[in-house]
Structure formats: structure tokens, C-alpha cells
Amino acid sequence: MKHRNLFAALKSLAIFFLIYIMLSFTVVMLIYEGLFVRSEEYEYSVFISDKHLAQNYKTEEVTFESRGFILNGILFGDKEDKLVILGHGKGGSFKDMLPEAEYFLENNFSVLAFDFTGHNKSGGNSQYGLQQSVYDMENAVNYAKNLGYKDIYLYGIGIGGYAAAACADCDGVRGVAAISAFSSVSDMTLEYATENMSVLGYLEYPIMMLYQFMTYGSDVNESAVKGINSSDVPVVVIHGTADEEVNFDGAALINAADRITNPDVSYVTVEGGLHLSLMRSDAAIDAINSFNEKAYEIYNQYSGEVPVAEIEAVYASVDTEVTSELDDDIMNKVMEVFNAG
Secondary structure (H helix, E strand, O other): OHHHHHHHHHHHHHHHHHHHHHHHHHHHHHHHHHHOEOEOOOOOOOOOOHHHHHOOOOEEEEEEEEOOEEEEEEEEOOOOOEEEEEEOOOOOOHHHHHHHHHHHHHOOOEEEEEOOOOEOOOOOOEOOOOOHHHHHHHHHHHHHHHOOOOEEEEEEEOHHHHHHHHOOOOOOEEEEEEEOOEOEHHHHHHHHHHHHHOOHHHHHHHHHHHHHHHHHHHHHHOEHHHHHHOOOOOEEEEEEOOOOOOOOOOOEHHHHHHHOOOOOEEEEEEOOOOOOOOOEOHHHHHHHHHHHHHHHHHHHHOOOOOOHHHHHHHHHOOOHHHHOOEOHHHHHHHHHHHHHO
16 A cells, blocks of 8 residues: 555656646747847847948948858958957847947957847847857857957857857967856856746756756857866956846856966956946947937837837937947957057
């Protein structure tokens, strides 16, 4: 009788566990579909445009392949020796990086700015996951090498920063700037799970990693830390203490400094710095905040159905030279690293 009861209890436990796994996997699939939904191109921007850069620099639209997807971007400048590749944040666009593009062009670099898979004009029905940005960045490096560039520098923010650091050991890369980056897919996944699901997040975390493993295999075990440690190039890691997307004391790459063995890595902490606005000047942040307040006011005024004329008017009122202004002190630290590479 005791054996029968034990068997029945174990059978019930196994069924419960199986149901839990199936439900958890379904929930994780839905979460990832929402998190990595395709990001469509947006028509308006508060930053300088590629047309603005085309007034002073050679501009060429380019495409290259990444894991079967066609990625779109623009190659700026005519310097044949030094090239900076820019990686934008999750859900963003290379258009967000055009202020940095202008900065590097002014400092005698050519620039390749492109959209990651599942973003804007680039291919892909979704963003697919955090690791996809690494493949895209690596293929951007290979594309640049095929164009003849021998000195390549990587500059990225958010997922772009993670990708830049993870590709630090790519052949031809001479220096890296990783801004607002996370240290690894596993660290970022655990942070997301526990912040959004509390204690339950620790139970869902293995399922979330399994789902990503099914997409990318063992590559999900690669990381920004590994990429930096496998390289011998100078790297600057920059993070804001108030980052609302990648916790400074959590999954942030800067928080993994004790795991980084590359002696040519420097760290910049920006007190009160946020995720995407980290590299902007105080004047730019004020101007962007002012624009956002005005835009929200108009949005609420029309209950979300804003006439095109109103949208165009509010964007036309933006001084893009101001909103695109970068923090000179932080950018100088980036230049120090790039010039040392």
C-alpha cells in the first residue's frame, strides 16, 4: 500500500511538473514575441538626418547579409583606413546614432550605421532575441573588411553596446566603446525575469534560457565579457547609475568588471545617467525633454489621433543641432580609446 501511495504521489508530481513546464514554455514564447516584436521604421526624428550629413560627406546606402536576413544601412565618409561601426539600441534605428556618426566623421573616421535584424528597413519578421545583435555586428565587421577597411572600431548602445563588446575579438577590430551594455544574455535574462516576476522569475529563468538555446544553440553562452577577454584591443565601458533598462548594479557590463581580464579596459560611470540619453549633453537632454512634454500634450489634446499637420509642426520646431549635441567629456574618452587602438 505504501509503495502504491508513493507511486501515485510521484506520478501526480510528474504530471504537475510536466504541465508546469508546458505552461511556462507557452508563457515564455508569448513574452518573447512581445519583447522582440519587429520594430518598424519611424518617419520623424528629433536628431540630425542622413540628408544633413550628405551635405558634407560622401553617403552610400548599403546592404549586407546576416544569418539569411538582409540588413540595411548607410556608409558615410571617404576615409579608406579607419571606420567606426555603430550599433543602435533595442527597438531603435541607426538614425538615432547619426549625431555620433557626425562626431566620428568630424574626427576623420568613416562610419557604417545600420539597422539590426527586425528593425526598420532591415529584414526579419521579429528581432528574434538578444544574441541576434552579435551576429549582425559580426557580419557588419566582415562586410567592412570586404570593403577593404583594416582598422575597424565598434561603438554601440544597449544591445548595440553588448554586440560591440562581444565582437571585440573579431579580426580587424582595433577598439570598442560599449555604452549602457549588459554583460551576457543569461545575466540580462535573469534580471528581466526577477524584476518582472519577482521570486517566480528564478523558476522561469531556466525556461527562458532554454527557449533562447533553441534559437541560438550554445551561442547564448557567449557574452560581452568573453568577447572583451578574448581580445587585446582597448575597450571603454560606459554606464549610467540611473539606467532604467540595464541595472547599473545588476546585468550591466560595468558591473562585471571583476570578470574582465583584458588590461586595456577602462570604465566610465555617469552619475544619474539614463539608458539611451547617456551620451547627450545637458542642453540636448533638456531640449529632448521639452520636446517630449510638448508631444505628450498634443497627443493628449487629440486623444491619440494627432493630425499629420500637427505632428509635422511639432517636429519642425525642434532644433536638431541642439538635440543632437553630445557630451564632449565622455566622447573624448571614447576618442582616447579609439586613438590608442
